[in-house]
Amino acid sequence: MQHLDAAYNLARWLTRDPSDADDVVQEAYMRAFRFSDGFHGGDSRSWILKIVRNTCFTWLKKNRSHELVYELEEDQHEAPTSNPEELLLERADRKILKDLLNDLPAAYKEIIVLRDLEGLSYKEISSVTELPIGTVMSRLARARKKLQSGAIRTPAGGTI
């Protein structure tokens, strides 16, 4: 089955629950199968990820709508740009990367998952999320900044 890992990984991060991810991916694959007329060749990974992503957001809207509301507010605020020295010295909650990523709003999380975990290009992310490339770029930068500032750092600049 093609791209099932990619599909599951995205769903798992967005739903934050293994069995919810199962349900979402199952539904997405059935949808993909039913609407395979809509697939006009090209990048099948982007196509299936787009369906998974939409299924996830439908699911989130139904089950965790408060998370999406939070996101909208978050989106309007520019993340403060800290200078490099501050960033290096910054000490956030002693959380590991996994938890930080898990706590990220879905709109940021999906970009990080698609880019840094799945390795999609900006263009592919733009086609999966149906966001303009400019938005993909700025969200990615903001998402990384949030994660980075939360991550535990050693004074030498290494990230644990």
Next chain:
Amino acid sequence: MNCDSAKPFLDSYADGELDLVNHVKVEEHLEACFNCDVYYKDLKLFKNTLAEDRSLYFHAPDHLRRSIRSSLRESSSEPSKNRFLFWRWTPVFAALGIAFITLLAIFTLVRPANNTDDLIAKEMVSAHIRSMMVGDPHLMDVPSTDQHTVKPWFEGKLDFSPLVVDLGQQGFVLVGGRLDYVGGRAVAAMVYKRRQHVINLFTYPETTTAAGETLSKQGFNIVHWNKGGMTFWAVSDLNAGELLQFSELLKNS
């Protein structure tokens, strides 16, 4: 580029997604600016951590794989899913389509070539008939049995020098030449006589038409050949055998 203008580009730069012009600008800035370079290296390190930390990647569990597979099998066995049958036949349809297009191409590419030859042959016959019409003074522009009179006459009238051969000894007497207009171009027409039969030999420099054998149209015989970059059409009411003999003599001259 200063720090403020470089910063928004650092993520795209680290991802290798920046256009060349900005990439070079950011690169130059990073070489010059210690702070931004530290920031960039930190970002790069962070990116690597994300990509390499396999605990961050959730692989699909086997039970999910199995359950999707069985659901797909169930729904594909439903008769309403006929379109997947269609997709399974796609290669066959594609092959049929390609075969059809190929045949069409063969017919459209090959047939017109024949048609063009056919059209020219018809025009040659018409030109021959026109030259023979009673009262038409245009059989010959230069009535002469001397090839050394006929050949120079064409000079300056055509963009090529036609082959003029006297075959009097073989029984084909050169009686003259004229200009004619056939197939959308000026051609040289040499007039020969075999007993009382007039042979029009049309010549022009072109070898695009396929040289055919003897044709017969409206009771006239036609022999068509190419030689030395020139196309020849011999048209006459002479019998095909003798006309062929005439063409052979010219081919060998």
